[in-house]
Amino acid sequence: xxxxxxxxxxxxxxxxxxxxxxxxxxxxxxxxxxxxxxxxxxxxxxxxxxxxxxxxxxxxxxxxxxxxxxxxxxxxxxxxxxxxxxxxxxxxxxxxxxxxxxxxxxxxxxxxxxxxxxxxxxxxxxxxxxxxxxxxxxxxxxxxxxxxxxxxxxxxxxxxxxxxxxxxxxxxxxxxxxxxxxxxxxxxxxxxxxxxxxxxxxxxxxxxxxxxxxxxxxxxxxxxxxxxxxxxxxxxxxxxxxxxxxxxxxxxxx
Amino acid sequence: xxxxxxxxxxxxxxxxxxxxxxxxxxxxxxxxxxxxxxxxxxxxxxxxxxxxxxxxxxxxxxxxxxxxxxxxxxxxxxxxxxxxxxxxxxxxxxxxxxxxxxxxxxxxxxxxxxxxxxxxxxxxxxxxxxxxxxxxxxxxxxxxxxxxxxxxxxxxxxxxxxxxxxxxxxxxxxxxxxxxxxxxxxxxxxxxxxxxxxxxxxxxxxxxxxxxxxxxxxxxxxxxxxxxxxxxxxxxxxxxxxxxxxxxxxxxxxxxxxxxxxxxxxxxxxxxxxxxxxxxxxxxxxxxxxxxxxxxxxxxxxxxxxxxxxxxxxxxxxxxxxxxxxxxxxxxxxxxxxxxxxxxxxxxxxxxxxxxxxxxxxxxxxxxxxxxxxxxxxxxxxxxxxxxxxxxxxxxxxxxxxxxxxxxxxxxxxxxxxxxxxxxxxxxxxxxxxxxxxxxxxxxxxxxxxxxxxxxxxxxxxxxxxxxxxxxxxxxxxxxxxxxxxxxxxxxxxxxxxxxxxxxxxxxxxxxxxxxxxxxxxxxxxxxxxxxxxxxxxxxxxxxxxxxxxxxxxxxxxxxxxxxxxxxxxxxxxxxxxxxxxxxxxxxxxxxxxxxxxxxxxxxxxxxxxxxxxxxxxxxxxxxxxxxxxxxxxxxxxxxxxxxxxxxxxxxxxxxxxxxxxxx
Numbered sequence: 001x002x003x004x005x006x007x008x009x010x011x012x013x014x015x016x017x018x019x020x021x022x023x024x025x026x027x028x029x030x031x032x033x034x035x036x037x038x039x040x041x042x043x044x045x046x047x048x049x050x051x052x053x054x055x056x057x058x059x060x061x062x063x064x065x066x067x068x069x070x071x072x073x074x075x076x077x078x079x080x081x082x083x084x085x086x087x088x089x090x091x092x093x094x095x096x097x098x099x100x101x102x103x104x105x106x107x108x109x110x111x112x113x114x115x116x117x118x119x120x121x122x123x124x125x126x127x128x129x130x131x132x133x134x135x136x137x138x139x140x141x142x143x144x145x146x147x148x149x150x151x152x153x154x155x156x157x158x159x160x161x162x163x164x165x166x167x168x169x170x171x172x173x174x175x176x177x178x179x180x181x182x183x184x185x186x187x188x189x190x191x192x193x194x195x196x197x198x199x200x201x202x203x204x205x206x207x208x209x210x211x212x213x214x215x216x217x218x219x220x221x222x223x224x225x226x227x228x229x230x231x232x233x234x235x236x237x238x239x240x241x242x243x244x245x246x247x248x249x250x251x252x253x254x
Numbered sequence: 255x256x257x258x259x260x261x262x263x264x265x266x267x268x269x270x271x272x273x274x275x276x277x278x279x280x281x282x283x284x285x286x287x288x289x290x291x292x293x294x295x296x297x298x299x300x301x302x303x304x305x306x307x308x309x310x311x312x313x314x315x316x317x318x319x320x321x322x323x324x325x326x327x328x329x330x331x332x333x334x335x336x337x338x339x340x341x342x343x344x345x346x347x348x349x350x351x352x353x354x355x356x357x358x359x360x361x362x363x364x365x366x367x368x369x370x371x372x373x374x375x376x377x378x379x380x381x382x383x384x385x386x387x388x389x390x391x392x393x394x395x396x397x398x399x400x401x402x403x404x405x406x407x408x409x410x411x412x413x414x415x416x417x418x419x420x421x422x423x424x425x426x427x428x429x430x431x432x433x434x435x436x437x438x439x440x441x442x443x444x445x446x447x448x449x450x451x452x453x454x455x456x457x458x459x460x461x462x463x464x465x466x467x468x469x470x471x472x473x474x475x476x477x478x479x480x481x482x483x484x485x486x487x488x489x490x491x492x493x494x495x496x497x498x499x500x501x502x503x504x505x506x507x508x509x510x511x512x513x514x515x516x517x518x519x520x521x522x523x524x525x526x527x528x529x530x531x532x533x534x535x536x537x538x539x540x541x542x543x544x545x546x547x548x549x550x551x552x553x554x555x556x557x558x559x560x561x562x563x564x565x566x567x568x569x570x571x572x573x574x575x576x577x578x579x580x581x582x583x584x585x586x587x588x589x590x591x592x593x594x595x596x597x598x599x600x601x602x603x604x605x606x607x608x609x610x611x612x613x614x615x616x617x618x619x620x621x622x623x624x625x626x627x628x629x630x631x632x633x634x635x636x637x638x639x640x641x642x643x644x645x646x647x648x649x650x651x652x653x654x655x656x657x658x659x660x661x662x663x664x665x666x667x668x669x670x671x672x673x674x675x676x677x678x679x680x681x682x683x684x685x686x687x688x689x690x691x692x693x694x695x696x697x698x699x700x701x702x703x704x705x706x707x708x709x710x711x712x713x714x715x716x717x718x719x720x721x722x723x724x725x726x727x728x729x730x731x732x733x734x735x736x737x738x739x740x741x742x743x744x745x746x747x748x749x750x751x752x753x754x755x756x757x758x759x760x761x762x763x764x765x766x767x768x769x770x771x772x773x774x775x776x777x778x779x780x781x782x783x784x785x786x787x788x789x790x791x792x793x794x795x796x797x798x799x800x801x802x803x804x805x806x807x808x809x810x811x812x813x814x815x816x817x818x819x820x821x822x823x824x825x826x827x828x829x830x831x832x833x834x835x836x837x838x839x840x841x842x843x844x845x846x847x848x849x850x851x852x853x854x855x856x857x858x859x860x861x862x863x864x865x866x867x868x869x870x871x872x873x874x875x876x877x878x879x880x881x882x883x884x885x886x887x888x889x890x891x892x893x894x895x896x897x898x899x900x901x902x903x904x905x906x907x908x909x910x911x912x913x914x915x916x917x918x
Contacts, residue, residue: 002878004878004879004881004882005873005878005881005882007882007885008878008880008881008882008883008884008885008886009881009885010885011885011886011888011889012881012884012885012888015885015888015889015892015893016888016892016896018889018892019889019892019893019895019896019897020892020896022893022896023893023896023897023900024896024900115907143870144278144420144422144870144872145420145870145871145872146417146870146871146872146873147871148417148871149401149419149869149870149871154416154417154871154873154877155877157881158881158884161885165888229906232907233907233908234906234907234908235908238905238906238907238908239906241905242902242905242906245905
């Protein structure tokens with residue numbers, strides 16, 4: 001659509017991930033490594049699930065459009081399940097690595113807590129997922145035209161960017177919650193995360209009815225944000241502490 | 255299909271140079287001249303890409319758009335019905351490079367006496383700031399119109415809603431300003447492969463002597479007197495690749511080809527005293543490129559004869575659209591003031607008169623002192639006062655209502671075939687147009703024979719063949735890929751034959767085979783019609799000098815495909831010995847390096863990147879800016895929030911005490 005739309009959508013989709021990266025990840029090389037490895041794990045899960053889908057489409061009739069759509073849905077469901085499996089596998093890997101890292105580190109105890117690893121791993125998943133969703137669309141948005149020649153909505157670019165933003169943050173929150181659940185051996189958490197992921201996927205099938213897909217997804221994102229906050233050690237008490245701290249700071253300084 | 259940027263000495267004309275990233279405009283399909291108000295003043299979403307049908311492609315509409323070119327991003331023309339008359343050429347074609355200059359005779363210069371093309375509106379020579387494309391009427395044009403009707407229609411006077419259907423045209427031309435600047439820029443590069451920005455226009459002349467000379471012996475030939483029979487090959491249209499030239503050039507050169515065939519037998523049995531040169535000039539539309547090249551070569555001893563050897567000239571102009579049963583003989587009044595020249599011209603006129611005995615038309619002199627119409631003969635007159643006649647179907651102004659336009663096609667010559675014929679049957683069908691041109695060819699051949707001093711008793715045996723004429727008209731105006739053209743062409747050139755007519759625009763000198771289809775066809779046809787079939791094998795045909803009686807200095811040897819006999823599938827190819835030569839003809843101005851010459855043609859054509867067009871929807875500027883605004887807001891908010899949370903992280907997230915024996 002032009003450079004304005006390109007930059008606007010890029011900022012919407014990757015702005016939060018970018019700011020999270022700058023302020024929390026970039027300083028610590030170990031976090032960067034875990035981020036990249038997490039992205040890689042997500043990528044492998046996507047590769048395997050797309051292989052399954054690709055074989056399924058090639059083995060069937062390409063002209064039958066309803067069958068192809070059903071195969072796509074099947075492929076996506078399989079991909080969601082595989083992503084969660086790979087998240088669990090990454091958890092196992094990180095736990096094993098943590099013990100080794102603790103042994104060779106100079107400080108007492110492991111250099112990274114499981115919570116920090118959870119957050120970084122989730123962000124890695126989210127960034128890679130966002131990149132794959134959005135990069136092709138961004139490159140098309142640079143041209144002079146917009147979507148709509150065949151009846152599609154002209155808001156396609158901005159809604160894609162908003163969905164990508166939500167999905168990136170959702171992956172981060174799911175990472176935190178998932179790892180915490182595994183730590184505490186609360187297996188129902190894993191099931192809930194999987195169900196929420198599937199729900200978000202099925203909401204996206206409602207596009208181009210953007211009201212029906214974006215609003216519920218953002219609602220789920222807010223819920224997950226609250227859950228992740230509490231599961232990573234936050235509490236209402238801490239928030240009131242923070243508020244009072246600021247109040248007292250402003251009182252003393254004024 | 256497109257207008258290409260062509261430059262001349264002083265300025266550049268009909269240039270469609272778009273910006274390097276293409277021109278985008280909201281599509282508007284023009285329904286009438288009054289509808290022009292919308293793109294030019296009332297429409298709220300300029301610039302517009304105006305799509306119009308050929309009936310609306312008039313000078314007044316184009317000039318209105320030219321004056322409002324900030325609101326017009328481009329024009330797309332869809333050819334449909336022919337208007338009653340339309341000539342985008344100038345009213346006085348080639349007015350500065352003919353013989354009628356101020357010094358020759360100021361009363362006759364600049365068409366002061368006779369305006370040859372009164373319908374000319376000069377559109378081909380206007381400079382536009384936006385690209386002008388033509389699109390054939392087919393599925394793609396329908397898609398464009400459908401997109402316009404779906405998205406861009408004006409409802410109740412209010413503007414249409416975004417997103418709007420838009421079109422982008424890419425046609426970046428490299429050339430700038432004029433020929434001199436362009437050639438200078440091309441010459442600046444000193445590397446071994448210079449970057450050419452523009453190329454001189456030029457093509458190939460095709461000529462043949464009845465009695466050929468040694469082609470390496472240039473200059474004056476003692477005691478040789480030659481009658482030149484000339485015709486023009488090329489024509490143009492506003493969209494150069496769409497040039498058809500049925501009446502403008504095809505009628506003339508087909509007649510000359512038929513006359514050459516008619517003369518073949520008589521000149522072999524009883525050779526006349528003078529030689530006859532059949533000359534077909536290319537590039538005549540663009541200031542006489544072909545004929546000026548031949549005259550220049552003659553003057554500078556680079557041709558097998560020189561101007562002293564030329565006895566007289568007979569040129570066949572536009573002869574296809576007669577308004578009665580007369581053809582007119584035009585001569586130059588200024589050179590006829592000399593008595594010797596006048597006597598010779600009168601002699602030629604008499605020969606022509608007597609040649610129409612027994613035919614259904616007659617030759618008439620124009621009647622009063624009138625200059626010559628635009629013709630290659632004028633370039634010869636510029637060099638020497640040679641007696642000559644130009645044949646034409648018009649007494650004063652052209653009968654051609656579509657001079658140098660896309661509509662000068664087979665239909666204009668009334669070339670109609672019964673509807674149930676297959677292409678091969680159409681090839682053989684003798685049309686009325688063919689019959690009338692055959693008679694003209696017969697008269698021309700007889701007159702040439704007499705003019706060359708041939709024996710009078712042989713004259714009535716000289717007859718042009720109507721079958722040849724109708725086959726040539728079919729091949730040059732309907733489809734060039736027919737069985738006869740295939741038979742006369744060389745095997746390696748058979749891909750120049752297409753299911754449509756060849757292209758008549760002269761193009762640049764070094765273009766592909768495809769672009770030179772016309773001159774190849776004329777060369778091989780003339781070879782077939784005037785040459786001799788020999789028994790040489792294919793390898794001998796390539797190297798005939800090894801044989802005792804053959805010589806490539808005098809003849810050229812062409813291996814042609816031949817017909818397919820009825821009972822087999824193999825073509826009977828053979829070697830033709832012919833006096834026909836096909837020689838490159840570029841304006842002498844480029845040899846001399848004089849890019850601002852007023853004497854010779856200085857036309858060049860711009861080199862260009864790819865030319866393409868695409869349509870898509872465009873969104874409103876407001877939506878784009880809103881997207882950018884939201885993006886920037888999201889970025890800043892997330893930066894602020896993240897900074898804040900990360901600095902207060904120790905307060906917000908209380909540390910968890912790891913159990914001492916943490917094990918999974």
